[in-house]
Structures are given as structure tokens and as C-alpha cells.
Amino acid sequence: MNPVINSNIAVSVRNISKHFGGGKELVKALDGVSIDISDNEFFTLLGPSGCGKTTLLRLIAGFELSTVGEIFLYDEEIENLPPHKRSINTVFQHYALFPHMTVEENVGFGLRMLNRDPTEIKRRSMETLELVKMDQFANRKPVQLSGGQQQRIALARALAPEPKVLLLDEPLSALDLKLRQAMRMELKNLQRETGITFIFVTHDQEEALTMSDRIAVMSAGKIQQVGGPMDIYERPINRFVADFIGDSNFLQAKIESVLDNQANCLLSDNFSICTSLVGTHPTGSTVTLAIRPEKIKLNDESTLRGDIQETVYLGTDTNYIIKLNDSTTITVRDQNGVTGDARYSKGQSVGLHIPDSSVRMLAD
Amino acid sequence: MAKKKIYKIGDYPGLTGWTVFFFAYLYMPMIVLVVYSFNESRRAQIWKGFSLDWYVKAFSNDDIQSAALNSLIVAVIATVFATVISTLAALALARGRQFRGQAAVTGLISLPLVVPEIATAVATLSFFAVIGFKLGLVSIIIAHTVFCIPFAFLPIRARLQGMDDAYEQAASDLYANDWQTFRYVTLPLMMPGVVAGAMLAFIISIDDFIITLMVSGAGSTTLPLYIYGMIRQGITPEVNVISTVMLVLSIIFITVYWFVSKKAEETG
Numbered sequence: 205m206n207p208v209i210n211s212n213i214a215v216s217v218r219n220i221s222k223h224f225g226g227g228k229e230l231v232k233a234l235d236g237v238s239i240d241i242s243d244n245e246f247f248t249l250l251g252p253s254g255c256g257k258t259t260l261l262r263l264i265a266g267f268e269l270s271t272v273g274e275i276f277l278y279d280e281e282i283e284n285l286p287p288h289k290r291s292i293n294t295v296f297q298h299y300a301l302f303p304h305m306t307v308e309e310n311v312g313f314g315l316r317m318l319n320r321d322p323t324e325i326k327r328r329s330m331e332t333l334e335l336v337k338m339d340q341f342a343n344r345k346p347v348q349l350s351g352g353q354q355q356r357i358a359l360a361r362a363l364a365p366e367p368k369v370l371l372l373d374e375p376l377s378a379l380d381l382k383l384r385q386a387m388r389m390e391l392k393n394l395q396r397e398t399g400i401t402f403i404f405v406t407h408d409q410e411e412a413l414t415m416s417d418r419i420a421v422m423s424a425g426k427i428q429q430v431g432g433p434m435d436i437y438e439r440p441i442n443r444f445v446a447d448f449i450g451d452s453n454f455l456q457a458k459i460e461s462v463l464d465n466q467a468n469c470l471l472s473d474n475f476s477i478c479t480s481l482v483g484t485h486p487t488g489s490t491v492t493l494a495i496r497p498e499k500i501k502l503n504d505e506s507t508l509r510g511d512i513q514e515t516v517y518l519g520t521d522t523n524y525i526i527k528l529n530d531s532t533t534i535t536v537r538d539q540n541g542v543t544g545d546a547r548y549s550k551g552q553s554v555g556l557h558i559p560d561s562s563v564r565m566l567a568d
Numbered sequence: 569m570a571k572k573k574i575y576k577i578g579d580y581p582g583l584t585g586w587t588v589f590f591f592a593y594l595y596m597p598m599i600v601l602v603v604y605s606f607n608e609s610r611r612a613q614i615w616k617g618f619s620l621d622w623y624v625k626a627f628s629n630d631d632i633q634s635a636a637l638n639s640l641i642v643a644v645i646a647t648v649f650a651t652v653i654s655t656l657a658a659l660a661l662a663r664g665r666q667f668r669g670q671a672a673v674t675g676l677i678s679l680p681l682v683v684p685e686i687a688t689a690v691a692t693l694s695f696f697a698v699i700g701f702k703l704g705l706v707s708i709i710i711a712h713t714v715f716c717i718p719f720a721f722l723p724i725r726a727r728l729q730g731m732d733d734a735y736e737q738a739a740s741d742l743y744a745n746d747w748q749t750f751r752y753v754t755l756p757l758m759m760p761g762v763v764a765g766a767m768l769a770f771i772i773s774i775d776d777f778i779i780t781l782m783v784s785g786a787g788s789t790t791l792p793l794y795i796y797g798m799i800r801q802g803i804t805p806e807v808n809v810i811s812t813v814m815l816v817l818s819i820i821f822i823t824v825y826w827f828v829s830k831k832a833e834e835t836g
Contacts, residue, residue: 267737287740288749294741300734313752314742317693491740 210377212277214369214401215241215264220273222259222425232416233259234270235425241369241403242418243278243475246395248404250412251422252448257405260422261371264403265294267455277368288317294371295300298378299354301346306476307333307357308342314365328370335394352383359391365400372404376411388414421445441482442568446494453495454566459487467565469493471558472530475508478560483567497523497537499562502548506555509535515550522546526554581595587788598815605808613803622805632810635794638705642780642790643773646712647720653713654721655758663726663736663754674725678718685778688715692781703785711783712773719772720765723829727761760828771818 222234234256251256262268266287275283282290287361295313301310312329320328333339336356344345345355355375362370372391392415395402406412412419413433421428421436421444429441440446443454457469457477463555467481469491477493485491502524509529517522524536536556540546548554577583605623609616626632661674680688692711701707735757739749777792784793791810798807 253638266742267741286745287737288743288745292741294738296734296738298732298734300732302735302738302740302753302757313739315740317745317748361738361742482594 210441212243214242214243214245214278215239215403216276216279217241217260218276219272219273220260220263220270222263222268223258223271232425233277234263237273237422237425237427238344239427239430243399244399244401244555246392246402246404246415246417247398248406248412248416248419249422250406250419250449252407252549255422256425257407258373258424261294261373261405264369265292265371266290291368292371292372293365293367293369295362295375297373297375299346299358299375301357302352303346305345305368306342306515307338307344307346307349308541310346310357311360311364313361315323318365326562328364329360332360335363336360336396337541352387355379355387359394363394363400365382367402369403372402374406375404376406377408378557384411391415413449414440423448439564439565440494442567443494445563450499451535451537453497453500455493455495455532455534456490457493459485462487467491469565471508472510472528472532473508475506477558477563479563479565483563485565492568494564494566495534495558495562497535499559500534500536501555501557502536502538502560504552504555506557508556508558509553510556512548512552512554514552515546515548517546522548524548524554526556590782593779601808602783602812602815605805605812607805607808609805610663615738622809625810626813627765629806631789632791632794632806635789635791638788639774639791642705642708642712644734645709645768646716647770649709650716650720650769651712651762652723653761654724654765654769657717657721658725658758658761662725663733673687675723680715681718685715689779689782692779696783703783703788705788707783708780708788708790709787711779715779716773717767717775720769723764723768724758724761727758727764731757763828766826767821767828771821774801775818777813 217237217239219239221232224233226233230462233239237256237260243387249260251257259268263270266282266285266289270283272445273283274281277290277292280291280404302313305313308329309325311332311344314326315325329341330342333342336359338353338356338360341349341353341357346357355378358375376387376391379387388411391402391404404412404415415434416433418432419436420430421446429436431439436445436449440452442450446452446454455471457471460468460470460476462468462481466478467485469477469479471477471493478495498521510526511523513527514525516525518537521537521539524538525533527533528537534556534566538547604613604615606618606620607615608619609619657677661670688779692714695701696703696707731754735753736749739753740746744752775792776790777796781793781796782788789797791814795807795810799803
């Protein structure tokens with residue numbers, strides 16, 4: 205048993221690895237993953253397909269067994285419990301609503317299996333259907349509903365038994381854009397109203413940034429970074445995170461000097477940038493700096509100069525692909541003027557101002 | 569410029585004629601059989617007038633009654649056994665743990681479909697002879713159960729394989745134990761396949777001749793055996809009547825089978 209009692213942790217994943225196959229075909233879907241997910245948190249597992257996020261979710265639900273490691277649900281080890289003995293419910297990617305049952309029977313299924321009183325099942329089912337605004341569809345069959353409506357029923361079905369943790373496996377991916385955006389707000393509100401810990405799996409960074417309290421960025425079976433949406437976006441720890449979340453420019457720079465953990469780095473045209481030292485880079489070494497395209501200002505007085513190679517109109521903004529004098533290319537995203545015109549044109553020589561605070565040194 | 573003509577199979581001359589001929593060839597004998605079952609004449613080949621006499625006669629014939637009863641007993645029992653066994657086999661193969669030679673096992677279950685029936689018949693007869701099993705209704709039921717299994721197995725397995733196992737995962741996620749998951753989710757969802765398999769098995773059993781002939785004993789005559797016995801004394805309207813009844817039964821079964829599969833498509 206775990207000696208440390210900390211009921212603020214809803215789900216604790218400790219050093220979990222999951223291997224599929226064996227020998228030469230061994231696939232490490234998860235490779236030594238540890239995370240603590242707090243009570244009442246909207247926690248997102250974000251990563252490209254094949255990064256292990258769905259495997260981790262299936263391990264927490266109990267559909268798969270880990271190769272090594274432990275999983276705790278409010279300090280109780282659950283690794284050896286079958287799915288039906290875990291107070292965790294799942295919203296499946298394709299909903300998996302029982303086609304031979306009505307909406308109400310679907311929503312009441314969990315409570316029925318828990319042997320609750322029929323009047324309580326009825327009351328709780330209708331209550332949950334009201335919560336997702338689907339109470340008028342109680343007697344329909346799932347095939348008679350649209351994708352968005354099925355999504356709500358799947359949510360209601362998983363919420364009705366009041367689980368300790370709700371798992372959501374890319375539940376919005378089958379919906380169209382407008383519906384998806386509306387559902388984000390609703391999911392976030394549902395999580396606040398119910399006070400249930402949500403663990404949400406997605407490959408959509410925008411979904412992750414808009415809904416989550418915290419995000420774990422995953423790649424190749426490992427957790428790359430865990431943090432709040434702003435942490436992840438503004439302070440990516442490595443190249444993968446900086447590249448996967450939003451757009452980034454990666455510039456090679458040389459560390460000139462280090463003072464109080466602030467590194468002075470030189471770019472093209474001897475343009476100097478002062479930023480916090482990350483990792484163990486010695487003075488004189490070359491490091492990678494990540495800079496968001498929208499944080500660079502075009503400004504003719506700057507000593508850092510380049511020629512505009514390409515302009516890409518994006519509606520609200522224009523992307524300028526600029527070639528610096530040391531022939532690295534950099535993308536700058538600049539808001540268009542009130543008339544909608546791009547402020548610069550192809551072939552023009554411009555100065556670039558990179559604020560020190562917008563630069564992030566990468567550990568790798 | 570002349571437009572290029574796209575040839576369709578429907579454009580070829582004489583297609584309608586050939587189609588009519590094809591269907592006539594297929595169904596004419598059966599239509600004649602049904603029509604002549606209403607013939608008044610004692611000689612089956614000469615039409616004398618419409619009459620239901622032969623139906624009355626056939627239905628009140630004790631031998632026909634007992635043969636029909638035998639056929640029904642055999643078909644019902646063999647269908648129940650074959651369907652239960654096939655359902656278990658399909659569940660084990662589609663939902664159980666993967667094992668080496670899984671494809672081979674699936675193949676072996678379906679293999680009797682392509683083994684010549686006469687070979688199965690002779691083999692079954694010699695088997696019963698070797699172990700000293702008394703031929704009669706029980707031996708027929710055992711033999712029918714065996715050859716009905718692949719027919720029942722195929723639709724059940726097809727249904728299970730087409731079923732997403734996410735439904736069962738969802739059930740266990742919602743606190744259903746293994747038995748409850750089977751009872752409330754797997755079984756209702758696979759039911760159309762089970763019903764289809766059972767009906768196929770029933771038709772195959774009620775209609776079987778060669779194997780039944782080999783393994784039947786005294787007093788265990790089934791309807792097809794009885795018809796064969798009658799034909800040897802010439803085709804009487806009575807034979808036409810029994811054949812017509814069996815034909816109608818089969819059509820009813822196929823129709824129900826079709827509706828069940830259609831419903832399965834809608835819910836699955």
C-alpha cells in the first residue's frame with residue numbers, strides 16, 4: 205500500500221510502461237510515464253497520433269494492462285481491478301452507444317448495473333439528460349440522433365453514475381467545426397458544474413489550450429512537458445513542444461556570456477538577445493532559440509535585417525517569410541491594417557525587432 | 569462530332585428473351601409441381617381439374633403425419649444444439665484470447681460445407697456401426713446436429729465479427745460484469761446472427777436426404793425419405809402436395825431470415 209495519503213490527487217500514474225509485441229517488433233507505446241492528476245481538474249493528454257495518449261487512457265480505464273508500473277485512484281491501487289470495478293467512466297471516440305437501447309436506457313445502464321433503485325435510476329437518468337439538454341430525446345434510439353446529439357448522450361451515460369474520474373477519448377473529433385467549438389465551452393462548464401475530474405485525450409492543440417487546467421504533451425510514449433496552457437505555449441521546454449503547440453521559429457544562436465543565469469546570445473547581424481539559460485549549455489556553445497512568429501515586430505530601425513521572400517495572407521494577419529543576412533529564414537506574423545492590406549510586400553528589405561521576453565531557449 | 573456511345577449490358581439484343589428463359593428454366597418445374605398438387609386426377613401427369621382432395625388425403629395419411637413429425641423433431645432438436653454450439657464457438661473465436669491456429673480452427677468448423685455429402689454420410693454410418701450405436705431418431709439427430717453446425721456458425725460469426733467490441737468495453741466500463749455484459753449487450757446485439765444461423769440450420773436439417781437415409785433405422789422415416797419411397801411407386805399428386813408444403817415452408821423461412829438480416833443491418 206502507498207504510505208503517502210494525498211486525497212488531492214485523483215489519478216496517480218507511476219512509472220507506467222506498456223509494450224506491445226516482442227523481439228524485433230517490440231513497440232513501446234508508453235515508456236516510463238508518471239503523472240499526478242489533481243482532484244477536480246480538467247487534464248488533457250495532448251500529442252500526435254501514436255504518441256501513447258490513448259493507450260494511457262485505456263490503462264486508466266482498465267481495458268489494457270500495463271507492462272510495468274502502478275495506477276492509483278484516490279490512493280487506491282487499481283491496476284489489478286477490471287474496468288467494471290473502477291469508479292471511472294469513459295466517453296468513447298465513436299460514442300459506442302448501445303444501439304438496441306433507448307437513450308434513457310443507455311444513460312441508466314451504469315446505475316442499473318450498480319443495482320440502484322429503479323426510481324432513482326429514472327430520476328438520475330432524466331436529471332443527467334437535462335444537464336446535457338437532451339431530456340426530450342429520452343425515448344429515441346441512438347440511430348435516430350445526429351452526431352452531436354449522440355455525443356451528448358455518450359456524455360450523459362458516462363456522467364450518470366457519478367464516477368470519480370471521467371475519461372474522454374477524442375470525443376469531439378467526429379463533429380464538424382462549429383459544433384466542436386460550441387462543445388468545448390459546454391464540456392468545460394460541465395466539468396465545473398459536476399466537479400468530476402476530467403481526463404481528456406486530443407491531438408488538437410486548440411482544444412487542449414482552450415479547455416484544460418493542465419496539459420501533458422506526449423510524444424513517442426513519453427511525457428514531454430506538463431503545465432498550464434500558458435506555460436506550455438509561452439515556455440515550451442523542448443523543440444517538440446515548441447513545434448507541436450502553435451508555430452515557432454527555431455534560430456541557432458551563440459551564447460556570448462552568461463550572467464545571473466541570463467544568457468546573452470548572438471544572432472545574424474550581431475543582433476543580441478538576452479534570455480534565461482535553460483539546461484546546461486556552456487558559454488560559446490550554439491543553442492536553439494524558439495520564437496513565436498506573432499511576437500516579432502517589423503521595425504525599420506532594427507539592426508537585424510532581412511528580405512521578404514514570400515507573403516501569405518491569413519485574413520486577420522499576414523505571414524512574412526523573411527530571409528536574414530546569414531541566410532536563415534524566419535516567419536513573422538503581422539496583423540493587417542484596418543483596410544486589410546498587408547503592410548509590406550515581397551522583395552522588400554525590412555528590420556526585425558525580437559523582444560528579449562519573447563525568446564525561449566530550448567533544452568535540446 | 570458524333571457522340572461516343574457507351575454500351576451497357578442492357579443494350580444488347582435479346583437480353584430480355586434470355587432473361588425470361590433463364591427464370592423459366594429455374595422456376596418452371598416448381599410451378600408445375602405446385603399446380604399439379606391441385607390436380608383432381610389420380611395420375612399426376614394428366615390435368616383433370618382443380619381439387620383440394622389430395623391435400624386432405626395427404627394430411628390425413630398416418631405415415632405422412634408420422635414422417636412429418638419425425639422431421640420436425642429432428643430439425644428442432646438438431647437446430648437448438650447446432651445453434652448453441654455454434655454460438656459458443658463463434659464467441660470463443662471472435663471474443664476470446666487470440667491463439668495459434670485460430671484461422672485453422674475456423675476453417676475446420678466450416679470445412680463440412682465443401683465435403684461431399686455422400687462421404688460424410690458413409691463416414692457417419694460406419695462410425696455408428698463401429699461404436700455399435702443403434703440407428704434411429706437419436707442417430708439422425710446426432711448426424712443432423714453435426715452437419716448443421718457450419719451452417720449455423722457462419723452467420724453468427726459474421727455478425728460477431730462485424731460488431732465493434734467498443735460496445736462490450738462500454739458495458740464493462742459502466743459496471744457490468746462479464747455475465748451482465750454478455751446478457752445485456754453481446755447477446756442482444758448478436759441475436760440477428762443467431763436467429764439467421766438457427767433458421768439456416770433448420771432448413772438444412774428438414775431437407776436432408778442422403779445422410780438421413782444412411783443413419784435412419786426402422787420407424788425413423790423423415791419426410792424426404794418418405795417422399796423418395798413414394799416416388800419409386802410413381803409420382804402421385806400426394807407427392808406434389810408434400811413437396812409443395814415443404815416448398816412453402818422454406819419460402820416462409822427464407823423470408824423471415826431476410827427480414828431478420830435486414831433488421832440486423834439497421835440496428836448494427
